Amino acid sequence: MMRQYFLDLAARLDTRMRDGEDYQCWLSAESTDFVRFNRGAIRQPGHVRQIYLTLTLFDGRRHADMTMALSGSIDADRFVLDRMVAALRSQLPDLPEDPHLLRATEVRSTGHTLPSRLPETAAMVDEVLAAARGHDMVGLLAAGPVYRGYANSFGQRNWHEAASFNFDWSLYHQRDKAVKASLAGFEWDGAALNEKFADAGRQLSILQRTPMSIPPGAYRAYLAPSALQELIGMLNWDGVSEKSIRTRQSPLCRMRDGSVALNPAVTLSEHTAGGLAPAFQGDGFIKPDRVVLIEKGRLAGSLVSPRTAKEYGIDTNGADAGESMASMELAAGTLPASRVLAELGTGVYVSNLWYLNFSDRMNGRITGMTRFATFWVEDGEIKAPLNVMRFDDSLFRLLGDKLAGLTDEREMLIDTDTYGARSTGSALLPGALVKDFVFVL
Known part of the structure; x- marks a missing residue:
């Protein structure tokens, strides 16, 4: 109708x-x-x-x-x-x-x-x-x-x-201690919902332990898909835009110049066919099913809007005017998700990040805060919740020589933004194990 x-x-x-x-x-x-x-x-x-x-x-x-x-x-x-x-x-x-x-x-x-x-x-x-x-x-269901x-x-x-549908919720303990979770997709799965609640409940019980603080420094860390989404999502701040690369405003300029590369395990795409966003944009240009942006650690492409294509005499690939990813996909790795804690060993388990910003755009440095359930892990076992900390690190390090592995399972994360209208943005991401993650406060 x-x-x-x-x-x-x-x-x-x-x-x-x-x-x-x-x-x-x-x-x-x-x-x-x-x-x-x-x-x-x-x-x-x-x-x-x-x-x-x-x-x-x-x-x-x-x-x-x-x-x-x-x-x-x-x-x-x-x-x-x-x-x-x-x-x-x-x-x-x-x-x-x-x-x-x-x-x-x-x-x-x-x-x-x-x-x-x-x-x-x-x-x-x-x-x-x-x-x-x-x-x-506390939470919000949109369907x-x-x-x-x-x-x-x-x-x-x-x-x-x-x-x-998109159900985004938190189980609250007290003060700044809560466990955040989400479930989204095209089919409702009651069993998956109960499994998510059970997992959040287990983390909530750990949050009831006395929180601890660790001194600033570099720590081995596991970034859950929701935390990794915040980091890679920063590339939508003029990162994968062809216009921004050509005007030297993108942190990926160094990758275009060939002076820096990421870990060969990193393949990042705009996968329209696998997301929620339409396969056409506001000027009527059709989007290909997939645009590979980073392939095996090397810059392989960019998002080119019609205006950028006209200005520079190149072909458009159906990107929206903002030249940002709407259907982000990072290829899975080989790290079994069931062995994340064991492979982490001793370090920090990061569930969520927030308040992110560039601290050095051209070197891909990002600063932000941990949020919700972030834990200290010893010998593969979660010991205690960590108090909120600030990080400052570079994507070129975290997804470069400091990347220890990406999980073999990925999570579909649908953008929860409802400001003005429901977003059609999505991300399909694994978790990431990094050799050190730099906390500064």
Whole structure:
């Protein structure tokens, strides 16, 4: 029904164009159940249904765009479309031509609909409440379909529809001591939920021990997938962007120059076919199933938006305007996940990181804080929770000569961001064992 509604919007826009004009539009919509939990109970249930359309009107190399909320009724929204076209048309004569405009003029229509395999939200909530019984649990469950659509006056139509869920929660002990966990995907798995709660419960019992502090220094460490996501996610701060590499703003410039490489175990890709994000972007360019960015430790590619492609005379690979990863994937390693503690031996088990920032961008140095369940491990056994610490280290070290191994199992992490709309970002990551991780405070 939503797809037909979008096609009707595009058909209406087709009739509104004058000679010399053409358009493109981007639809972003969702129908989401949100349930917020606190102290192991429902605190705020709700439902959000929203539809936003971004319309761009072109007259040669001049263009203007506008975003409006729509109702979902074509009879009502056709008048909104007419007002949008009229408003944009009035702006075009006063705008300069865009020298870096690259249009998707080859019609490449696509359609992807993943039927919902989720149970009723109420059934998921019942299982969450049962698993949380006896715990001080706080969390957020978001479930339902997201929709993305693209259309232009050349006749191209692209559609993406997928239903997913994301449950992000913490079991709280006291003060700053809590265990954070998440479960996300396209199919609800009650057994996986109970296993996650059981594992979090075991960590929570350790948090009740007297916390300890360790002096600043370099320690052998294991970074869980959620912690590794925070580190590698920093490459979305102008790291894998072709524009940023060419303007010398990316930390991967040194990899492009060939002066530095990562461990051969590191292969990083933008794997659109395996993620939640659509396989097309806001200007109508189709994304390949996979773009290999780092292959066996060497820089193999970058994300190239249409504007960057036009500016530098190169081919685009369908990257969004920000040239950042939406479907991040790091190849698995050979370290058995069941042997993480044994292989760690004595050191630090890091579940989560936060407040990250670059301390030396060009050398890939990142600073941040440990968060939630971070433990001191001796002889392969967790001994005590650690008080919050600050780290400062380089990705070139951590994923270079200091990388001891990546786990053979990976975790799918779906972006929990709901600011304005549910994110379609995702990451498929292993855990990482590093020979030393530098704590400074």
